[in-house]
Structures are given as structure tokens and as C-alpha cells.
Amino acid sequence: MKIIYTKIFIVFCLFSLLPSGNVAQTPASYTSAEILLQLKKVNTLGSVLYIAAHPDDENTRLLAYLSKEKLYRTGYLSLTRGDGGQNLIGDEQGIELGLIRTQELLAARRIDGAEQFFTRAYDFGFSKTTEEALHIWDKEKTLYDVVWVIRKFQPDVIITRFPEDSRAGHGQHSGSAVLAHEAFKAAADPNRFAEQFKYGVQPWQAKRIVWNTFNFGNTNATSEDQYKIDVGVYNAILGKGYGEIAAESRSLHKSQGFGVARSRGQAFEYFTFVEGEPIGNDLINGVNTGWQRVQNAEKVQWAIDQLIASYSVTNPEKSVPALVNLYKEIALLKEGNWKNQKLKEVQRLIEICSGLWMESTTNNPYAVLNDSIRFNFLLNNRLGTNIVLQKISVGIFDTVYQQTLGTNRNFNFSKTILVPATKTIAQPYWLEQDMNEGSFNVGDLSQIGNPESKPSFEVQFDVRIEGHDFNFTRPVLYKFTDPVKGELYQPVTLLPAITGRFEPSVVLLNSSQEKAFDVIERVQSRSKVTGKPVLENTGNVSINFRGNFANATYSYGAKRTSAEMQVKTSRLSFEQNGKSQTAYELRTISYDHIPRLDYFHTPAIKLVTADIKIVGRRIGYIEGAGDKVPDALLQMGYEVIILKEKDITPSFLKTLDAVITGIRAYNVHEFMNDKYEILMEYVKEGGNLIAQYSTSNFVSSLKSKIGPYPFSISRNRVTEEKAKINFLNPSHIVLNYPNRITDADFDNWIQERGIYFAADLDPKYETILSMKDTGEQEQKGSLIIAEYGRGKFVYTGLVFFRQLPAGVPGAYRLLANIIALNKKKGF
Incomplete structure (x- = not known):
């Protein structure tokens, strides 16, 4: 048995925050068969956006089918991050659960091939009415976000998971359908949210919006007179059916206990028309999904057909010269969404067909403001393509080369740099500001929709491949070897010089006796910096400083001055060189199925005064x-x-x-x-x-x-x-x-x-x-x-x-x- 004691001792250390060794951001690799599928996708110019309320609401089988069988650009817009749900794997709730479920969605998307988007809406828990959900979310604010994602993604067809009525079973479910329907029309209206246009988007009219009807629980909304698709087909290139792929994707929602068995055989999805042009005989009916939809792209269509016909699964590098020429052809086209999207896809194909490996890593999971950090760069031209490294850049640092990369020869380079004191610490963008009851606040509106913030550090590799210049971006990752799990990659998080926290964070003052709590200060920097804790006024609670003990622990005693039942919150700051500095508490979440998650919380202690008698011990x-x-x-x-x-x-x-x-x-x-x-x-x-x-x-x-x-x-x-x-x-x-x-x-x-x-x-x-x-x-x-x-x-x-x-x-x-x-x- 394990007995929990009231006093917890914290070991103080300098810059020694060690991760738990969970499986995370290992760079992706592709088989030759998967490369062939990506080549075929370059030849397809259709797009579908699926919209629902939460992580795990999405139809993973349909997303996989649309992305990997029909080869459409496929996206899932989850209005919330699932912050208000239950947690089957730990005690995280609220925004911490939202962080976990965000990464579970991203992991699922890496399997089913769709892209992931979010709004600023907060999952405040189960809602029984559409009206309540839309009111708490701030309907107009959330509609703005849905319109923004539609204008940015430009889907040909929008699909909702839920209906707009009580059959949805949850006010947030039906609310997502209401917002999707309104956004379908508002995104095309130049007078709605016109302020978005300064960020480069334009009005967009999707061809239609449909509801992906369902049969689960006590609700069967499907019928044989609805348009239906068999999404259970087998993909020989991948060696799996979409029921198998969907199960792998769905099972990554581990915090919700959604592991499912792989299914095989026919599986129909049903759709009912909501608005726009009728479905007819195809979900994307009336949309030209070939290069004919782009002006003067005849040469592009022909070039891709030739690439697919001549592609060698044993020697994918032989396609690189033709891919480079294809990139040049697409670059000559008129500016537009499909031009930009296909340039990204072709550049990625050039990289993986050539076998080019690029990484930037550190030996530490954390970097600190105004402190030094060492970056390690590795490149390898594994298949002998004509590749010349020209430059490596990280922030204010860059190194110019004219280095031809030999066949399967590692090129290594390391550099130690000083992290500017003015650089922003690593905080998820939706947590940078205080939130409202039902939504997050985001300062940079261009961030809306993004699933996560940019990494703390990114590296630019300027590389010439077959005579053409390309720029590749890589996150700087912490690379290490676990004795059981092997080589692992984790994010690198940028920290302030000092972090602090209360222990415990809730103190119950249920008698007139003084209760102890501590402020734990952790110096993250290698420099000798210190900060004196400063606590906010606490009203009817007196706080007595007991002393500064070893391990940078500052001990206090709290005592109520009245028995009035209330909660007072005291925030922490640090005094450095006579100036008050904002205090940050580093919180870390570690699970094997997602990357290590770090975020910063404003350290605060809740002092609860109440007359509470207990019987039994x-x-x-x-x-x-x-x-x-x-x-x-x-x-x-x-x-x-x-x-x-x-x-x-x-x-x-x-x-x-x-x-x-x-x-x-x-x-x-x-x-x-x-x-x-x-x-x-x-x-x-x-x-x-x-x-x-x-x-x-x-x-x-x-x-x-x-x-x-x-x-x-x-x-x-x-x-x-x-x-x-x-x-x-x-x-x-x-x-x-x-x-x-x-x-x-x-x-x-x-x-x-x-x-x-x-x-x-x-x-x-x-x-x-x-x-x-x-x-x-x-x-x-x-x-x-x-x-x-x-x-x-x-x-x-x-x-x-x-x-x-x-x-x-x-x-x-x-x-x-x-x-x-x-x-x-x-x-």
C-alpha cells in the first residue's frame, strides 16, 4: 500500500528537467508504395472539410477514404479541443486535457492523412441545448473562426458530423452543425468578416454542405434513399482497408478509451443534402478535380501523368529530375490556393524521393532565455541525388556552404548560440491570454485554426537539388536514446530563467490553526540568477513568512482571520533587482502515445476558508x-x-x-x-x-x-x-x-x-x-x-x-x- 503524506520535499537542481522518455516526434518515413500514392495525389485537385464539435467526433473511416482513396485534400475542423471531456488515462482536466486531445487528434491525422484545424471555442462540458452552447461559446466569435478556416482551406464540399437539431445528442454537437451551415454561406459573403481579407484570404463558396448521417445509440438517421458510399474498400498500395486504417486512427484517442477493432468488408457512409448544389451521383459532383481547374496547367497534367507512369518503386530517386521540372512548371502558374498547395506537395516528394535526411537536434529538452544552447545538424543524401547544401539558418545565426552531399555520407555540423533574452517563451498560442468562460482569446488572429504553436526553434536548410534551390524547414528537437524504447525525439521548450510554483496549490483553512505551504523556486538558467517570491494580498487570510530553506524552498504559513466561507487567490511574482517580474510555473504532461507537453501556468494558490468539521480520520x-x-x-x-x-x-x-x-x-x-x-x-x-x-x-x-x-x-x-x-x-x-x-x-x-x-x-x-x-x-x-x-x-x-x-x-x-x-x- 502507499501512504500519501502532507509534506512533499522537492529536489532542487539547475537545468535538469528530464522527460519521461515517451514516444514522440520521430520524423516521418515513407515507403515507395506510399510515395506512389502521394504522386497520384498531386494529380487530384478536390478538397473536403469535415466539421464537428470535439476530438473523437470525426468519422475516421470517411476521412481516410477521402484522403487516401479519393486523394482529396481532406481536413477536420474540431470546434473545440475537448477540454471538458473525461480522462481515462490520468487526472488532467480542462485545458490540460485539451492539450492531450489536441495531440491525439494530430496523431490520428498522421494515420488517416487528413489535416487538423480548431477554433477558439472551449469545451465547457456537456450541453443539452444548441442555444446554451452557442451562447457560452460566443456564437459570432466562433462563426468568425469557422469562416476563417473555410476561406483559408477552400473546401469544395463541407460535411457535418451532426444535424442541427436534438438528434445530435449534445448542444455542442448541434451547435457545430449550425455554425457550419451559417459559415457555408457567410464565407462566400464579402461583407461578412471582411477584416479577414487583410490576412490574404478571399470569400469562398463551397459547392455544397451535407450531413454525414449516422446510426449509433438510439438514433438511426440513415436511410437507403440517401446518397451512400462504400468506404470499406481495400487499398492494395497501402495493404489495408479503410476500416483497418480508421481503427488505427481512432484508437489513438486513448484519453477517451476509444480503442476499436479493425474492420474489413463493406461499410457504407450515408449523406443527406443540406444546402448548395444537389449531390447527384457523387459527393463532389460538379467539381473539376483535375488540373483543368487551374488556368494554363496543361503541361502540369501531362508531366504528372508521365511521372506516375515511369515511377520506379525500387529507384524512386530517378523521379527527382522530373519532379524538379514539375515544380518549376507549377511555379509559373497564376497565384492561387492550388498552386501553393501543390508546390508544397511536390517539394515534399522531391525530398522523400531523393532520400534526403535533414535534422536539427539538441542534447537538452529545454532551452533558457539569455542562456546558450548547442544545436547539432545532420544531413544525408541517402540515394545519391545531385544535392548541394548552401546554407543553414537558425534565427539570427546562419552558416553559408557550397557543400556537395555525397551518397549516403553523413554531413554533421554543430553550433552553440546564445538565446536572445527577448525571445518569447514556448506557450501554446491559445493559452497566451486569459480566456473567457467559453472561448480562448488569441492575440494574433492569423493563428486561428492552427492545431499548435510553432516550435521554439526552427532551422532553415537551403539546398540545391538537381540545379534548383529549395528551402526546407525543420523543428529543433531533443534527441536521445532510451534503453528500452531506443532512439526518441521530443520537443525543445524555451523557458524563462526562473520558474516557480506553490506546493500545495489549494490550502484549506478549516480551523483557526496556521497551515503551511511552500513556494518552490527553480532556477532554469546556468547563470546565477535569483528572485524573491512576492505574494498578492489575500484579504481575510494572513500569510506569515517562515523562512528560506534548502533546495530554494520558501516556506509560509496561512491563517484565516475570519470564518467566512470564501476562496481567495494569491498569485506569485518574483522580485529581481528591485523590479517585479512575472512568475511562470512550468507544467509538463507525459504519455507514451503523444509528445511531451509543456505549458506555462500563472502560479497561484487558492486559500479556502470554511467551517469544516470532520469525523473519522x-x-x-x-x-x-x-x-x-x-x-x-x-x-x-x-x-x-x-x-x-x-x-x-x-x-x-x-x-x-x-x-x-x-x-x-x-x-x-x-x-x-x-x-x-x-x-x-x-x-x-x-x-x-x-x-x-x-x-x-x-x-x-x-x-x-x-x-x-x-x-x-x-x-x-x-x-x-x-x-x-x-x-x-x-x-x-x-x-x-x-x-x-x-x-x-x-x-x-x-x-x-x-x-x-x-x-x-x-x-x-x-x-x-x-x-x-x-x-x-x-x-x-x-x-x-x-x-x-x-x-x-x-x-x-x-x-x-x-x-x-x-x-x-x-x-x-x-x-x-x-x-x-x-x-x-x-x-
């Missing part, structure tokens, strides 16, 4: 899919023991005042079925078992029974975080002991009240609360309690996992009462 916690509830329990004054499978024994459970299961614990642990009888015996003998929400659907099935009496888990939820709470039995112990719960305890909840409520209850269960979203029926399954033997069993869909880290006082008070259920004599 020793809590066993069975972790689920990931949450931060144990940290909150520590703040409340409990001793928390993280229970592993081996710890769940009758003798050990007897030592616990309560056992709490983490979110989705009954979904992720097979052993819960084996431990069911032991847990029920614990309750029967006087224990208190508290089960936080689990799900029961096609994504996550239950591994075990949960309670002593039957009940089911529904999809019922209350998404309005200010929804009125009704006490069904105001005298019930859970509302009165040891804290008297009032309406005020449900103030300032975030995102939602509860999810996955209990239903179909055995009569032995008591319901405690009722609540509802506007216009709906009362829901009573958010908190149910049953007596079993001498103990208590509780199931709750109340989202404690969101409220406790947010420092909501009433959530702490109610949880304390739930934990104390079996402690009050006479009840």
Missing part, C-alpha cells in the same frame, strides 16, 4: 481513471491510504473509517469484481463505502456490481452549474452531521452539478438531492445512500473531482458529511 482510496480527490482529503485533515488490489482484504479494511472509489474505478479495474464481496462485508460490519461515478455504456462497461442492492447507472446529468438544489429530506444525517449543509454550499460550483446519475433504484436506497437543468424533469440520482448491515453504502454522481481542486468550500463540507455517515450514533 483514516480513509482508503481506490484510484480510478485519475483524479485529485486524495489531495483534497489530505487538506481536510484525513490520513489517506491509496489501496491497491492486494490491500483490499477484510483485516485491512477494518482499520479504515471509510473507503472511497475514484472516478470510473469500476470501469478500469478488473479486480473490483473479485473484491465485491470483501467490500460488501466491510460495509456490513459497519464500514462506509463511497463510490464516485462510473459509466455503463459502449465505451466503458462495468467490471463489477457496485452496491449491495440493485441500481443502474444512467446518462442522466445536470450540466447547469448553478441549477437549484432541493433537499428531499432536510433532516437526513448527511445534510446535518457534522456540518449543516445549506444552499450556500452549492454556490460557485464549476462546469456541472453531476453526471452519470443512479437510476432504477432498489427501494432500499434513499435519494437525498434533486436538481434539474432548465426545462427538464427533476433528477434524484446524484446522491443515493443505503444501509447494509451496520454500515453505509453511497453512490454519487456529484462532480467532486472538479469541485475540490477548484477550492469550492461547500463540496468539501458535503464530502466530509458523506465520510462521517457511519459515525453518528443513533442513525
Whole structure:
């Protein structure tokens, strides 16, 4: 078993932030067969944009089919980054989950071949109405973004995943369809969002917009009179069918638990017309997808046909001279979207057909402002094409060469440079400014739509291939070798000289006693820089500086000056040379299936003052899919023991005042079925078992029974975080002991009240609360309690996992009462 202690010691070090060694940005490689497919794609000038609300909403099978079978330029516009969803692989929520799901989408796109786009809309959680979603997102702001992506991408056809009505099953789903439909028209209107034109886009009229109907859940919107396509065909060049490719792509949505089996055989997708020109006999009917749509491109069409006919899978480098000539022909065409797109595609083909390898790496995952960093450059002309390296450039540094690259000979060069103090630290562009309730704010509007920010450092390689000059851009990556996983590449993140954070970030002041917290300062620079922490005023909380200890830890004590229930936030800054400097907290997310993710958070501590009494001390916690509830329990004054499978024994459970299961614990642990009888015996003998929400659907099935009496888990939820709470039995112990719960305890909840409520209850269960979203029926399954033997069993869909880290006082008070259920004599 593992015991969590209240004091955490941090080891201080200079510039030694080491990544976890997860699989990430290994440069792409292509087989000769895949090169042939890319050659054929150069000959196709059709484009399709798919639009939906979230990561994982997209139809990966259709995207793969359109991109790799029809060879259209294919894009997916996800209005949000999935910030408000659930997380099956860790405890990240909100913007951190959005960062994870962004990278999962990019990984999926690398498999199915589509491009990825986003708007500034924030996934604020489940929404039951279109109107709510559009209001919270700021409809006009999000419409601006959708129009921008359409004008920039210039799709011939727009496809929505969802309808504009309740069949979409989620207000954000239907909202995405409404916005797509309006943007279809607005993008063509020169009077709508005319300010976009200064960024180089023009009005664009897609040929049509259609809805990709579906059959899942309780909704079947397909019918045989709709236009349909068999997207389950086999691609002999790739050696896979699109059901197989789609499964590989879909399974990268790991945070959502969307791993699926590969499918083979016929698979029809259905479409219904929304607006524009009728579909007719082809999804892209009426669009000329050949080079005839570009003026004076007859020679280009002929040249590509010849390239495809003469292409050698064993000697792709023989196509390079003809590809260079093709590039020159396309460059002579009139400026336009297809000219620019095809120049990029042909340049990429020249690179991969020649076997040219170019990389720029460092030996450190992090660089620091006003500090030095060493770049290592490597080029290799693996197939002996006529290639001359002319110049390497990184920011203000460049080196001029006239170096012919020999066949399969490594050309190495290293350079140490000083990072300018004025360079911008590496922050995802949508997190650079404070956000609104339902959307991010972006200073540089030309960034809108981009899936991620540019790398901290980029290298320009100027190379002459077969007599023509090309410029190639590469990110600078951290390259290292893991003893188990082998050679790996990770991003390089640019840091400020000093970072800092609070430990812990939430302090619960539930008594008059002083509570300790620390400011952990980390000097990232090799230079001897220091900064004195400065904390903002905290109102009814006094802060006492206790001292500066080893490892750059500054210790403080916080004490409430009144018992008024409130939350105060104190932000951190550093004083350097008499001047106040913005403080940054570096946060890192590491998983094997995505690159290492770094972002900067404004360090702040939440000081929660509340009158919270606790009864019972020793809590066993069975972790689920990931949450931060144990940290909150520590703040409340409990001793928390993280229970592993081996710890769940009758003798050990007897030592616990309560056992709490983490979110989705009954979904992720097979052993819960084996431990069911032991847990029920614990309750029967006087224990208190508290089960936080689990799900029961096609994504996550239950591994075990949960309670002593039957009940089911529904999809019922209350998404309005200010929804009125009704006490069904105001005298019930859970509302009165040891804290008297009032309406005020449900103030300032975030995102939602509860999810996955209990239903179909055995009569032995008591319901405690009722609540509802506007216009709906009362829901009573958010908190149910049953007596079993001498103990208590509780199931709750109340989202404690969101409220406790947010420092909501009433959530702490109610949880304390739930934990104390079996402690009050006479009840």
C-alpha cells in the first residue's frame, strides 16, 4: 500500500528537467508504395472539410477514404479541443486535457492523412441545448473562426458530423452543425468578416454542405434513399482497408478509451443534402478535380501523368529530375490556393524521393532565455541525388556552404548560440491570454485554426537539388536514446530563467490553526540568477513568512482571520533587482502515445476558508481513471491510504473509517469484481463505502456490481452549474452531521452539478438531492445512500473531482458529511 503524506520535499537542481522518455516526434518515413500514392495525389485537385464539435467526433473511416482513396485534400475542423471531456488515462482536466486531445487528434491525422484545424471555442462540458452552447461559446466569435478556416482551406464540399437539431445528442454537437451551415454561406459573403481579407484570404463558396448521417445509440438517421458510399474498400498500395486504417486512427484517442477493432468488408457512409448544389451521383459532383481547374496547367497534367507512369518503386530517386521540372512548371502558374498547395506537395516528394535526411537536434529538452544552447545538424543524401547544401539558418545565426552531399555520407555540423533574452517563451498560442468562460482569446488572429504553436526553434536548410534551390524547414528537437524504447525525439521548450510554483496549490483553512505551504523556486538558467517570491494580498487570510530553506524552498504559513466561507487567490511574482517580474510555473504532461507537453501556468494558490468539521480520520482510496480527490482529503485533515488490489482484504479494511472509489474505478479495474464481496462485508460490519461515478455504456462497461442492492447507472446529468438544489429530506444525517449543509454550499460550483446519475433504484436506497437543468424533469440520482448491515453504502454522481481542486468550500463540507455517515450514533 502507499501512504500519501502532507509534506512533499522537492529536489532542487539547475537545468535538469528530464522527460519521461515517451514516444514522440520521430520524423516521418515513407515507403515507395506510399510515395506512389502521394504522386497520384498531386494529380487530384478536390478538397473536403469535415466539421464537428470535439476530438473523437470525426468519422475516421470517411476521412481516410477521402484522403487516401479519393486523394482529396481532406481536413477536420474540431470546434473545440475537448477540454471538458473525461480522462481515462490520468487526472488532467480542462485545458490540460485539451492539450492531450489536441495531440491525439494530430496523431490520428498522421494515420488517416487528413489535416487538423480548431477554433477558439472551449469545451465547457456537456450541453443539452444548441442555444446554451452557442451562447457560452460566443456564437459570432466562433462563426468568425469557422469562416476563417473555410476561406483559408477552400473546401469544395463541407460535411457535418451532426444535424442541427436534438438528434445530435449534445448542444455542442448541434451547435457545430449550425455554425457550419451559417459559415457555408457567410464565407462566400464579402461583407461578412471582411477584416479577414487583410490576412490574404478571399470569400469562398463551397459547392455544397451535407450531413454525414449516422446510426449509433438510439438514433438511426440513415436511410437507403440517401446518397451512400462504400468506404470499406481495400487499398492494395497501402495493404489495408479503410476500416483497418480508421481503427488505427481512432484508437489513438486513448484519453477517451476509444480503442476499436479493425474492420474489413463493406461499410457504407450515408449523406443527406443540406444546402448548395444537389449531390447527384457523387459527393463532389460538379467539381473539376483535375488540373483543368487551374488556368494554363496543361503541361502540369501531362508531366504528372508521365511521372506516375515511369515511377520506379525500387529507384524512386530517378523521379527527382522530373519532379524538379514539375515544380518549376507549377511555379509559373497564376497565384492561387492550388498552386501553393501543390508546390508544397511536390517539394515534399522531391525530398522523400531523393532520400534526403535533414535534422536539427539538441542534447537538452529545454532551452533558457539569455542562456546558450548547442544545436547539432545532420544531413544525408541517402540515394545519391545531385544535392548541394548552401546554407543553414537558425534565427539570427546562419552558416553559408557550397557543400556537395555525397551518397549516403553523413554531413554533421554543430553550433552553440546564445538565446536572445527577448525571445518569447514556448506557450501554446491559445493559452497566451486569459480566456473567457467559453472561448480562448488569441492575440494574433492569423493563428486561428492552427492545431499548435510553432516550435521554439526552427532551422532553415537551403539546398540545391538537381540545379534548383529549395528551402526546407525543420523543428529543433531533443534527441536521445532510451534503453528500452531506443532512439526518441521530443520537443525543445524555451523557458524563462526562473520558474516557480506553490506546493500545495489549494490550502484549506478549516480551523483557526496556521497551515503551511511552500513556494518552490527553480532556477532554469546556468547563470546565477535569483528572485524573491512576492505574494498578492489575500484579504481575510494572513500569510506569515517562515523562512528560506534548502533546495530554494520558501516556506509560509496561512491563517484565516475570519470564518467566512470564501476562496481567495494569491498569485506569485518574483522580485529581481528591485523590479517585479512575472512568475511562470512550468507544467509538463507525459504519455507514451503523444509528445511531451509543456505549458506555462500563472502560479497561484487558492486559500479556502470554511467551517469544516470532520469525523473519522483514516480513509482508503481506490484510484480510478485519475483524479485529485486524495489531495483534497489530505487538506481536510484525513490520513489517506491509496489501496491497491492486494490491500483490499477484510483485516485491512477494518482499520479504515471509510473507503472511497475514484472516478470510473469500476470501469478500469478488473479486480473490483473479485473484491465485491470483501467490500460488501466491510460495509456490513459497519464500514462506509463511497463510490464516485462510473459509466455503463459502449465505451466503458462495468467490471463489477457496485452496491449491495440493485441500481443502474444512467446518462442522466445536470450540466447547469448553478441549477437549484432541493433537499428531499432536510433532516437526513448527511445534510446535518457534522456540518449543516445549506444552499450556500452549492454556490460557485464549476462546469456541472453531476453526471452519470443512479437510476432504477432498489427501494432500499434513499435519494437525498434533486436538481434539474432548465426545462427538464427533476433528477434524484446524484446522491443515493443505503444501509447494509451496520454500515453505509453511497453512490454519487456529484462532480467532486472538479469541485475540490477548484477550492469550492461547500463540496468539501458535503464530502466530509458523506465520510462521517457511519459515525453518528443513533442513525
